[in-house]
Amino acid sequence: MILGMEIAMLVIGFLALVRGKLTITPTKVVEGAPARLLGMLAMTPLPLALAAGIAIAVVQGPADPEKFAEDNRWTLIAIEAGIVIGIAILVFGIGSMVAVDPTRKRPSEEDSYDRHISDDNGRRPWER
Numbered sequence: 001m002i003l004g005m006e007i008a009m010l011v012i013g014f015l016a017l018v019r020g021k022l023t024i025t026p027t028k029v030v031e032g033a034p035a036r037l038l039g040m041l042a043m044t045p046l047p048l049a050l051a052a053g054i055a056i057a058v059v060q061g062p063a064d065p066e067k068f069a070e071d072n073r074w075t076l077i078a079i080e081a082g083i084v085i086g087i088a089i090l091v092f093g094i095g096s097m098v099a100v101d102p103t104r105k106r107p108s109e110e111d112s113y114d115r116h117i118s119d120d121n122g123r124r125p126w127e128r
Contacts, residue, residue: 002077005084006046009091013042024092028099035095042091049080 016022016039022030030038053076062068069076 002081002084005088006049009042009045009084009088013039013044013091015039016042022095024095024099027101028096029102030095030099034098038091038095041087045084045087048087049083052079052083 012022016030016035018039020032020035022035022038024030056072056076056079057065057068060068
């Protein structure tokens with residue numbers, strides 16, 4: 001289950017990094033640089049969990065690494081699960097705070113063309 005969540009986070013992160021869009025819910029979307037940063041953060045659980053496991057093994061310095069892995073299996077699983085779930089909460093928590101409604105027009109997408117060609121009364125030349 002944890003590996004499946006890690007792979008899902010990797011795919012979500014890669015798509016957010018490439019597309020620049022991270023969908024949190026159907027009514028909340030993060031776009032642009034924040035989406036790419038969250039995408040990079042979403043890709044970190046697998047390498048971070050691997051580094052944590054290696055660091056624990058190096059610190060304890062076991063003579064037999066296989067026996068060490070077997071003895072501390074549930075500890076390593078708990079650390080990996082904590083990292084994956086923690087980063088998922090972080091990505092989607094921050095994402096929900098900076099997300100916007102995808103149907104809302106951005107100020108740059110407003111009808112600026114009509115605003116520039118209308119006269120003082122708000123009429124366009126072809127409406128006279």
